Amino acid sequence: MSEKKRIFIKGNEAIxxxxxxxxxxxxxxxxxxxxxxxxxxxxxxxxxxxxxxFVQAESEVxxxxxxxxxxxxxxxxxxxSSSPGVSLMQEAISYMAGSELPGxxxxxxxxxxxxxDIGSSQGDYxxxxxxxxxxxYRTLVLAPGTCQEGYDMMIEAFDLAFKYRNPVLVLAxxxxxxxxxxxxxxxxxxxxxxxxEDWCIDGAKGREKRLLKSLFLEDGALAGQNRxxxxxxxxxxxxxRADVFECDDAELVVVAFGSIGRIVKSTVRRLRSEGKxxxxxxxxxxxxxxxxxxxxxxxxxxxxxxxxxNCGQMVDDVRLSVRGIADSEFHGHMPxxxxxxxxxxxxIIKHLED
Amino acid sequence: xxxxxxxxxxxxxxDRPTHYCPxxxxxxxxxxxxxxxxxxxxxxxxxxxxxIGCSVFIYNYLDVDAVEAPHGRAPAVATGLKRAHxxxxxxxxxxxxxxASIGLAEIVHAANRxxxxxxxxxxxxxxxxxxxxxxxxxxxxxxxxxCPDGRCxxxxxxxxxxxxxxxxxxxxxxxxxxxxxxxxNIRRAKKALRKAFEMQVNGTxxxxxxxxxxxxxxxxxxxxxxNTRIKEEMIPYFPLGVFKDVTKDGEE
Numbered sequence: 001m002s003e004k005k006r007i008f009i010k011g012n013e014a015i016x017x018x019x020x021x022x023x024x025x026x027x028x029x030x031x032x033x034x035x036x037x038x039x040x041x042x043x044x045x046x047x048x049x050x051x052x053x054f055v056q057a058e059s060e061v062x063x064x065x066x067x068x069x070x071x072x073x074x075x076x077x078x079x080x081s082s083s084p085g086v087s088l089m090q091e092a093i094s095y096m097a098g099s100e101l102p103g104x105x106x107x108x109x110x111x112x113x114x115x116x117d118i119g120s121s122q123g124d125y126x127x128x129x130x131x132x133x134x135x136x137y138r139t140l141v142l143a144p145g146t147c148q149e150g151y152d153m154m155i156e157a158f159d160l161a162f163k164y165r166n167p168v169l170v171l172a173x174x175x176x177x178x179x180x181x182x183x184x185x186x187x188x189x190x191x192x193x194x195x196x197e198d199w200c201i202d203g204a205k206g207r208e209k210r211l212l213k214s215l216f217l218e219d220g221a222l223a224g225q226n227r228x229x230x231x232x233x234x235x236x237x238x239x240x241r242a243d244v245f246e247c248d249d250a251e252l253v254v255v256a257f258g259s260i261g262r263i264v265k266s267t268v269r270r271l272r273s274e275g276k277x278x279x280x281x282x283x284x285x286x287x288x289x290x291x292x293x294x295x296x297x298x299x300x301x302x303x304x305x306x307x308x309x310n311c312g313q314m315v316d317d318v319r320l321s322v323r324g325i326a327d328s329e330f331h332g333h334m335p336x337x338x339x340x341x342x343x344x345x346x347x348i349i350k351h352l353e354d
Numbered sequence: 355x356x357x358x359x360x361x362x363x364x365x366x367x368x369d370r371p372t373h374y375c376p377x378x379x380x381x382x383x384x385x386x387x388x389x390x391x392x393x394x395x396x397x398x399x400x401x402x403x404x405x406i407g408c409s410v411f412i413y414n415y416l417d418v419d420a421v422e423a424p425h426g427r428a429p430a431v432a433t434g435l436k437r438a439h440x441x442x443x444x445x446x447x448x449x450x451x452x453x454a455s456i457g458l459a460e461i462v463h464a465a466n467r468x469x470x471x472x473x474x475x476x477x478x479x480x481x482x483x484x485x486x487x488x489x490x491x492x493x494x495x496x497x498x499x500x501c502p503d504g505r506c507x508x509x510x511x512x513x514x515x516x517x518x519x520x521x522x523x524x525x526x527x528x529x530x531x532x533x534x535x536x537x538x539n540i541r542r543a544k545k546a547l548r549k550a551f552e553m554q555v556n557g558t559x560x561x562x563x564x565x566x567x568x569x570x571x572x573x574x575x576x577x578x579x580x581n582t583r584i585k586e587e588m589i590p591y592f593p594l595g596v597f598k599d600v601t602k603d604g605e606e
Contacts, residue, residue: 055437061430066433070435072435202439204397211421211422212420
């Protein structure tokens with residue numbers, strides 16, 4: 001029997017430890033609630049564990065641009081923030097996407113718009129999955145619903161970032177960041193930077209100089225670059241993943257992500273114990289969206305209810321996934337209010353019986 | 355009859371037609387950077403962080419690895435790059451709109467942290483690439499496309515003096531303002547660059563060189579009149595000199 005030691009930690013610490021296990025050597029960040037445990041933890045552990053660099057930046061704008069710089073150098077680098085701060089990072093994320101630079105950005109989603117509150121929210125779904133900044137680009141988006149997934153997805157995020165030379169967003173929320181759970185740390189195999197040494201800038205000794213840029217002024221150059229990016233995003237679709245729970249004989253499939261998906265799972269379990277035919281699809285990747293999973297279920301004649309802690313964002317992707325075959329109802333739990341599994345009983349039963 | 359080469363460019367300079375206007379000083383500044391990098395043996399270890407403005411194309415003229423930073427963010431990008439590659443030589447090349455306006459926070463904090471990077475700051479008192487708008491460095495009375503009657507101190511504020519700010523920060527190791535208006539001043543500028551670059555190479559710290567430069571096109575002057583303007587209008591307001599040198603006073 002393998003002796004895997006479990007530790008009892010907050011999601012923010014799990015995210016931090018996952019990044020260290022992934023071989024991250026550069027962290028840049030700016031204080032904002034509810035993610036402060038991450039920079040506080042890494043301010044000492046980045047150097048102690050990975051002999052890496054920690055910089056408290058002057059702003060989220062600067063932090064994201066430091067990430068861009070470290071990524072250009074081929075380093076495993078990350079930044080973390082929460083909603084208002086992630087808005088400020090969109091400039092650099094767009095440049096990174098345009099210049100095809102890998103980096104990991106964690107958003108511990110809080111309430112908005114504006115200053116909102118410091119409680120949990122899924123209001124940044126659109127910003128996360130539609131690029132977020134200017135121009136036609138996408139970032140890969142992973143959505144942890146447990147502290148363990150926070151750890152695991154950081155390791156996955158770094159691998160995907162280098163595999164596709166693209167920014168990867170880990171969209172957590174205040175619930176995942178602030179709750180404490182047992183987490184089993186694990187060490188991945190040696191980090192694979194997917195040939196970063198062939199494109200990064202590290203001094204042109206014995207080779208042609210390299211240039212990392214997002215400006216394409218020559219006739220047709222930008223169109224060509226956008227075609228390249230679009231074909232890359234097409235290739236990314238293979239990474240779509242979802243946690244499919246009790247869907248085989250379900251009449252109604254609830255679609256919910258992140259911590260809300262986790263809470264809805266408890267509701268579904270309870271309804272199952274009462275013999276109700278309800279299942280859950282919990283997308284683990286938000287971009288690419290697990291459309292095939294939903295489409296296959298739609299073809300089996302299932303009905304859908306999307307539940308989110310926002311006013312209706314992912315429901316658009318659910319509807320696009322099943323278009324022409326089915327539709328999705330929506331139940332939104334307002335950001336600013338912490339839901340329990342009981343809160344979702346009535347809406348699920350209502351749509352089950354409709 | 356044979357031709358004799360009497361003056362050549364260092365290998366780091368890419369031989370191609372320039373996109374800069376006649377009389378523009380970016381070409382001189384690029385060349386000085388190229389000469390100093392060559393003389394210091396840094397060419398193969400140099401990582402250039404370009405910025406936004408006319409000089410966004412610096413990577414077309416210098417044969418070194420380069421990355422393009424968003425507007426004003428070059429010092430933050432250079433911070434990340436240098437932290438990832440401590441053994442490489444990292445420099446930014448920025449204009450006055452880029453560095454002194456939209457990128458003010460990034461330059462001040464990179465200097466204050468004492469990042470081991472070098473900054474080449476080309477100050478021509480105007481937004482060049484976008485067509486001559488008022489810059490944070492535009493002198494009071496100077497006409498620009500967004501202040502056609504001349505900059506008014508009451509309405510627009512006064513020109514910001516960056517070397518005085520950077521020289522006053524604890525993390526700065528070397529800070530000097532030079533000018534590219536005359537041969538004598540260009541020679542001085544090269545020495546300043548070398549000094550700032552050496553501060554990075556030997557690990558002393560952050561180096562900053564401000565170069566007063568001409569933009570004849572947007573100043574609506576010929577190149578000679580532009581040089582005269584630097585001497586008669588810019589230098590009196592932006593005094594040349596060393597604003598910080600930690601190797602003086604036995605601080606190193």
